[in-house]
Amino acid sequence: MSRFGGRVREYPWVSIDRFDHHNLRARAYFLSHCHKDHMRGLRAPALRRRLECSLKVNLYCSPVTKELLLTSSKYKFWENRIVALEIETPTQISLVDETSGEKEDIEVTLLPAGHCPGSVMFLFQGENGTVLYTGDFRLAKGEAARMELLHSGTRVRDIQSVYLDTTFCDPKFHHIPSREECLNGILELVRSWTMLSRYHVVWLNCKAAYGYEYLFTNLSEELGIKVHVNKLDMFKNMPEILYHVTTDRNTQIHACRHPRDDYYFRGNRLPCGVTSQNGTPLHIISIKPSTMWFGERTKKTSVIVRTGESSYRACFSFHSSYSEIKDFLSYICPVNVYPNVLPVGLREDQVIELLKPLCRSYRRNMEPKYKPLGTLKRVHKTDLSDTGKSSLRAKFCDQTFHELSEPEENTVEVLSHGSDATSASNSSGKKHSDLTSGVTGDQQEPNAHLPRWDAFFKCNRTDESSENEDNFPSSADAGGSQSLFSDSEGVSDSTHISSQNSSQSTHISEQGSQGWDSQMDTVLITSQERNAFDFSCFNKGGSRTGTENSRWKPVGQNRSSAYDVVHDLKSKDCEEDAETGSAQIQDVLFEVSDSSRTPDLELKKDSQSSSDFEIPLTPDAELPQPDKLRSLYRKLAAGENILNEKISSENRFKMCSLS
DNA sequence: GCGATCAGCT
């Protein structure tokens, strides 16, 4: 939850995502997206009165956010004061003090944030420097490098301060499976269930908030089944969403809600009340999207976990993972960073310690030579529908904005909101146990001269080969190490999957003993890249940067997602389930399983499952030399066995984490 | 009666 106070220190006349207290005096308001914790005070009488007396005060947001906001009658009084700004279109705004006539100009640019429909980040430019307020965001690695307007010419902009979504800024959320992987897992589960019969239905147990729409649209698109929701009038002007949702309860996918929906579900009833069709009782499973639940317990490849006879958890996140945050921030490399959110279980000073190494002057002090900031990775592809905007953008790019210059003697300021930097001074006490991993997260940079696995393989995939030529820390594309395992057929794939199993199943049995549903069959779904997804619902009419859907597509990935039965505590119960379909679904789901687990792979799994997300380097292990690595890669690529050359699977992980 | 705040519950 956002604890941002509303103001950035560089531009105190604007208020963002907060509308109470001191924000009542702002000269302009900004709303990044339509979640309640970013709308505090927005419909309060105090602000309403302010609006009536100050005729020049406006609220700026994206067109989709405006649409969603005005669907609720409680915000109707804003109607004539909301200015919808197009995405990625720099706009000049005059901040006028109506009593003194004092005026200050500021330029604002909306950048897509990938958090929920209409969500944006705000890039402010003015006489006090460039400031980026991220709102809430989920951006994949390398996404910042593809945002043209974060750059000036071919270089990244000189950004003074970033006000950052730090929801998952915690090493325990180091990796969260990508949107596509999560979507894939859910898709295959829903597909498997709904195809059993027309009486097999799925309840998506989603929270009451915007952000699940792309899940609904993709399921509907892929399966041809519309999603039942309570309300859809907010999408009345968004045909790309509207088409895939319905208020007709006669459908196999439900995302409807009821105050006591859990109680309903236990009584084999959907939240909308439906329990049978034509007299035939329904077979309902629930899928609960969660991130935190996964963050603390799973590894990279488990996207779906069965938690009960007919209950599943699906990994799903609106917010960037720790590594995505690090990638984003280290690419921007601002002078200052301010966390907007306190991750659960972390203190502010701990978050700050994690972020500080990614800021500019810290890096300058640590490295002997000045490391230039990034360059634009790929020129933004202009949408055909992008009429008029490209010319605007061209005009904008012709202007000479302050080019990136060597910063003066800036000191790193990583401050808490409203505090006087007291927390910025290093408390010499004990650090969070994982803090150091944040600092060493950049360790790959000194090894830039080493051959890189992904670069090596990309040589064969010429379609995107130009993309990885620069040497950014963020250049690990679309999942880096993960794609190493899921794409290469054979040894490493099954090794990786089975490596997840032991600790996973251990954990599950713990959960089982804590009173979860009785049948604790655990299902791990390994994700496969499948790029049939459309994220257009995020920013209606807005052009998009190269989001995940425009990345490389795997060649020859024809088989559907692999499922792996990990643990079947009570196989007897499965027989009893036969009537409701649980047994059938196992047949459908688990076509790929035990055959991939050879005895020697089983032996290795323990060493690999010791840490949650990354396998740390063994302290005294020596790094392979470049020529050695090169030959290893060549052999791996050719499918040759390398095990007899002392390269255990553990070392393969190390190489993977290097690249 | 409304809003703000908090506890409790997903």
Add this chain to the structure above:
DNA sequence: CACAGCTGATCGC
């Protein structure tokens, strides 16, 4: 397992 909400109780205006 708490992502983002809702409901209900209480208090003050």
